[in-house]
Amino acid sequence: MVNIGILKSHKQAPLGVTPDSLKKWLPIKINFLIEKNAGIFAQFSDNEFLSEGAQVVSRIKVITQSNILVISDDLTDQDLALLHIDTLVLGLLNPYNNKSFITKLKKRNQQAFALEMLPRTSIAQSMDALSAMASLAGYKSVILAANYFKGYFPMLTTAAGTVPPAKVLILGAGVAGLQAIATAKRLGAVVEAFDVRKAVKEEVESLGAKFIMVEGLQNDMDTGGYATVQKEDELTAQRNLIHQKVIKADIVITTASIPGKSAPRLIEKNTVNDMKLGAVIIDLAAASGGNCELTEDQKIINHSGVTIIGDSQLAYALTSEASKLYSVNIFNFINHLIKEGLESIDFEDEIVKSTYIGKI
Secondary structure, X not given: OEEEEEOOOOOOOOOOOOOOHHHHHOOOOEEEEEEOOOOOOOOOOHHHHHHOOOEEEOXXXXXXXXXXXXXXXXXXXXXXXXXXXXXXXXXXXXXXOOHXXXXXXXXXXXXXXXXXXXXXXXXXXXXXHHHHHHHHHHHHHHHHHHHHOOOOOOOEEEOOEEEOOOEEEEEOOOHXXXXXXXXHHHOOOEEEEEOOOHHHHHHHHHOOOEEEOOOOOOOOEOOOOOXXXXXXXXXXXXXXXXXXXXXXOOEEEEOOOOOOOOOOOOEOHHHHHOOOOOOEEEEOOHHHOOOEOOOOOOEEEEEOOEEEEEOOOHHHXXXXXXXXXXXXXXXXXXXXXXXXXXOOOOOOOHHHHHHEHHHO
């Protein structure tokens, strides 16, 4: 019998299992050890987990008795002192922005796997927690922006006159950007989107947004489906174009990031200075430095009348839905990881090799 442990997060982070997803594990010989009140942020009670056959126990028992420990938050030094060296640790480990935690795991020779490092392949899609979280973040970014924006999203015609629609600019048309486009369009805004990858032009336009790009640049995408680091002259041309678009926008949502690298700087301080009073910037790349020069991670600041919100974990505000998606990612990843048994993990498998933190 394999014991899978689920810990209560120190913050509002998704759970690796939900009461409903436990049903997926029924045909498999798996026992779940869930820390008491682990589901509180996601609105799942201990009784719901118990009714689906899980055990609700203390944190110490989860850590000491689990063969696999699923996390979406750091383990404390006290946790690590209790953790058995043979326990597999996996989940959202934040490997690029939390080097101190990863270093601790590596020094222990702990076998740990970070879902953020999954390859962009068809077989890994069902395990792709980053894409699942990005989709939620894209949606939430527009809702958050609408709350801070003092204007009106759709065009409104009244006897007193017409209110023009909000102008929304999305920088980066990956999963988060595309969901932000779709949400802003549903709310009635006029939407433009920028990306260095010509390949996403059709997707952007299919959602009703105008695609903007610096003329003459090549399709800048690596073989993994991510944007790559660009040359300085290319970045300068982009900043000039973005400056002209940003100062006309009511809301700007930035999503551009490169795994393992600092986020590309797209919005300079002088651009923010020229923006409309009351404009809003939501920076989803805040944890890796931010796409806006003035962004501060996990902070809301006001600069000359422009609200700048830095939050790379905006999906976590939708903890219940994030947990439902994350639990499916975890189910598929664990089944792939231990398909031949806990003692027979194939470290040459592309998915296993890519996510194993020993390669960092």
